[in-house]
Amino acid sequence: MAYCIGMARETMIRRATHGDAEVIADVFLSARADALPEVPLVHSESETRDYLLRLVTNPANEVWVAERGGGVVGFLSLREDWVDHLYLRPGWYRQDIGTALLNVAKIGRPGGLRLYCFQCNRRARAFYEAQGFFVVRVADGSDNEEHEPDIEYAWSADASAASSRPGSA
């Protein structure tokens, strides 16, 4: 399945195939290093690539990629109502590509979405809050592999509609 979003900017959103696993790993590793240099990966590069291959091939996950000019520049991974991963290749930020990927998740999960974000990832926090996500829980990181303080966010179509109605806070 494919969506063309923002044709003026030629962003194509489509379901990932097994053949995308390598480029998805490239995007993840470069974006992770760029966005979170202070939070080293717990696993080696080859373990991370194996993990992302399993992620793409496991039917429990719904993985979408964003293409510009025929090349993959970002991906989003969903499992049930959780956004597990949303990463763009550095250099492609702030061109509505993250919004386009997240919109696919919102359309597919009108009942709501949840995700975790590291507290130190200020760019991502600003992005999610601009997308109508609200803070559910602030945690000290003892539950994640990196032991890095994080935030649980949630979004629901109903809450977004209510907050955008005239007179709402």
Ligand SMILES: CC(C)(COP(=O)(O)OP(=O)(O)OC[C@H]1O[C@@H](n2cnc3c(N)ncnc32)[C@H](O)[C@@H]1OP(=O)(O)O)[C@@H](O)C(=O)NCCC(=O)NCCS
């Ligand atoms: C977070 C990320 C997915 C956002 O995607 P994006 O395509 O850059 O975001 P968009 O262009 O769709 O931005 C939509 C809105 O979010 C807000 N926003 C996005 N980036 C922002 C930033 N750096 N600072 C402040 N607000 C920001 C703005 O309101 C923006 O609208 P505007 O550009 O009209 O002002 C992208 O920056 C990214 O991949 N970062 C590295 C990986 C990462 O941290 N992933 C999240 C892991 S939890």
